[in-house]
Amino acid sequence: MNRQSETHESNNGFRSLPILSRIKVRLHNVLSETGQAFTLFFQTLVQIFRPPLQFDLLVKQLLLIGVNSLAVVIVSGFFTGMVLGVQGYIQLKPYAVEGSVARFVCVSIVKELGPMITAFVLAGRIGASITAELSTMKVTEQIDALEVMGTNPVKYLVVPRFLACTIMLPTLTIFSTFAGIGGGFTAVVTLFDVNGSFFLLEAQKNLYVGSVLISLIKATSFGMAIAAIGCYKGFSISTAGGAEGVGTATTGSAVISLITILILDFVLNHILFNILGLV
Amino acid sequence: MISVKNVSKNFGSKIVLDGLDLEVPRGETVVIMGRSGTGKSVLLKLIAGLIPVDSGEIWFDDTEISKLKTKEMNGLRQKIGMLFQSAALFDSMTVAENVAFMLNQHTNYTKQEMLKIVDEKLELVDLEGVQNLRPAELSGGMRKRVGLARALAFNPDVILYDEPTTGLDPVTCTEINQLISDLHERLQVTSIVVTHDMHSAFSVGTLMVMLHEGRQLAHGTPDEIINIDDPILQQFVLFGAPDQILKMENPILKTYIGR
Numbered sequence: 001m002n003r004q005s006e007t008h009e010s011n012n013g014f015r016s017l018p019i020l021s022r023i024k025v026r027l028h029n030v031l032s033e034t035g036q037a038f039t040l041f042f043q044t045l046v047q048i049f050r051p052p053l054q055f056d057l058l059v060k061q062l063l064l065i066g067v068n069s070l071a072v073v074i075v076s077g078f079f080t081g082m083v084l085g086v087q088g089y090i091q092l093k094p095y096a097v098e099g100s101v102a103r104f105v106c107v108s109i110v111k112e113l114g115p116m117i118t119a120f121v122l123a124g125r126i127g128a129s130i131t132a133e134l135s136t137m138k139v140t141e142q143i144d145a146l147e148v149m150g151t152n153p154v155k156y157l158v159v160p161r162f163l164a165c166t167i168m169l170p171t172l173t174i175f176s177t178f179a180g181i182g183g184g185f186t187a188v189v190t191l192f193d194v195n196g197s198f199f200l201l202e203a204q205k206n207l208y209v210g211s212v213l214i215s216l217i218k219a220t221s222f223g224m225a226i227a228a229i230g231c232y233k234g235f236s237i238s239t240a241g242g243a244e245g246v247g248t249a250t251t252g253s254a255v256i257s258l259i260t261i262l263i264l265d266f267v268l269n270h271i272l273f274n275i276l277g278l279v
Numbered sequence: 280m281i282s283v284k285n286v287s288k289n290f291g292s293k294i295v296l297d298g299l300d301l302e303v304p305r306g307e308t309v310v311i312m313g314r315s316g317t318g319k320s321v322l323l324k325l326i327a328g329l330i331p332v333d334s335g336e337i338w339f340d341d342t343e344i345s346k347l348k349t350k351e352m353n354g355l356r357q358k359i360g361m362l363f364q365s366a367a368l369f370d371s372m373t374v375a376e377n378v379a380f381m382l383n384q385h386t387n388y389t390k391q392e393m394l395k396i397v398d399e400k401l402e403l404v405d406l407e408g409v410q411n412l413r414p415a416e417l418s419g420g421m422r423k424r425v426g427l428a429r430a431l432a433f434n435p436d437v438i439l440y441d442e443p444t445t446g447l448d449p450v451t452c453t454e455i456n457q458l459i460s461d462l463h464e465r466l467q468v469t470s471i472v473v474t475h476d477m478h479s480a481f482s483v484g485t486l487m488v489m490l491h492e493g494r495q496l497a498h499g500t501p502d503e504i505i506n507i508d509d510p511i512l513q514q515f516v517l518f519g520a521p522d523q524i525l526k527m528e529n530p531i532l533k534t535y536i537g538r
Contacts, residue, residue, distance in 0.1 A: 142368075142369055148359065150356040
């Protein structure tokens with residue numbers, strides 16, 4: 001998978017091509033990279049079920065991804081909930097339905113913003129860090145060294161990160177969701193004349209098992225996507241890519257992860273709400 | 280022991296190896312030399328099974344490497360140790376963890392047994408008391424030594440050296456060359472050394488192979504190499520050969536030195 005970095009010569013050559021040829025080359029590259037990313041994804045799935053699972057590596061990644069991201073996820077969730085509470089109250093008040101602010105905050109946070117905010121935080125924090133770490137290992141021949149020593153790099157490096165992201169994103173989403181509802185509660189109760197008990201009762205009434213399921217399905221999918229993209233971008237750099245290649249791969253990883261999360265969110269919304277009819 | 284038969288390797292439109300043939304007999308230290316971009320490091324990666332051949336065959340004793348499945352290749356790799364150009368030590372591990380990596384992955388040794396082997400291997404490369412240091416705390420020469428200790432951890436039949444003296448000062452280069460020669464004598468291991476450092480090549484090599492434009496230009500013992508009347512070979516050899524070679528009473532060398 002040493003195809004990502006283009007040399008300056010090939011960039012110059014690319015710029016001199018007519019626009020249609022450029023589009024063709026870009027499209028070819030995108031399709032080729034997507035194919036390689038899916039290949040790595042399926043290799044990872046195969047390796048997950050191939051013993052032995054190295055629990056020490058998994059635990060290390062769970063701590064790194066989960067525990068170290070907990071504070072930032074809670075803070076992001078809390079303030080998103082506060083903003084949602086303030087905006088919701090202001091928008092609903094003219095229609096005299098400001099009592100629905102709890103439902104507004106709760107449903108938005110649980111179904112949409114909880115998993116989304118957590119995924120955004122982890123894409124920037126963990127996805128980029130996975131890419132930076134793996135691409136540096138690639139450039140310094142550490143991944144080649146693993147292979148020479150008879151260790152499968154996908155099994156050793158990708159599987160623990162993939163599993164940790166897949167497990168930790170839903171877990172952190174639960175924290176960010178509670179923090180978001182807490183933020184909405186704090187904002188609405190302290191800034192406006194909404195009764196706290198009423199807010200909590202309304203929130204509880206509008207919290208369905210289906211909604212929580214949607215939230216967790218989304219979070220799990222986002223976690224898989226972030227890990228798969230982070231690992232693929234890290235592995236795709238060429239050994240000759242150097243520091244510039246590591247930087248490009250890291251930025252690319254964060255950007256592609258964020259876009260993928262948005263697209264995936266739309267697709268999952270369509271499947272879960274329109275096709276499966278979950279509420 | 281290792282036979283490379285008519286091997287070709289291209290990267291895009293660039294032909295790196297073009298029908299290369301090469302024999303590495305057991306117990307020899309074969310130096311592969313040639314200018315940058317002639318496919319020396321690519322050849323090592325092909326032998327280690329890190330990249331596939333486009334055509335041709337690579338044999339390790341009675342096994343053809345290019346036909347092996349991943350699991351079989353991983354088994355064969357336990358007979359191969361490799362010292363990378365950058366040493367390629369794992370940054371996140373200590374020296375001891377680096378050296379014990381293969382033992383930890385492929386054996387059921389206890390921690391005590393592994394630490395004993397780590398101490399032995401570090402002693403072999405003249406390093407002691409560095410077990411708990413991180414690679415970032417080591418000098419370039421020490422990193423190469425640790426890389427070599429890691430390559431030796433599984434008692435390999437073959438050691439592949441990729442530019443072992445690149446980036447080191449002359450004193451450390453000489454020490455590394457001496458270490459490679461000592462290991463060859465003590466362990467009777469087969470070695471393939473890729474280098475364009477002629478001092479290193481003549482110090483460690485029992486056989487030498489010159490690559491040029493993806494093919495073998497010349498091969499033989501160091502004495503035979505300096506007696507081959509080929510301008511490309513002699514130009515390459517004379518540019519960096521040590522004094523004891525340059526001062527030899529050899530008519531071919533004198534001819535090229537004169538030019």
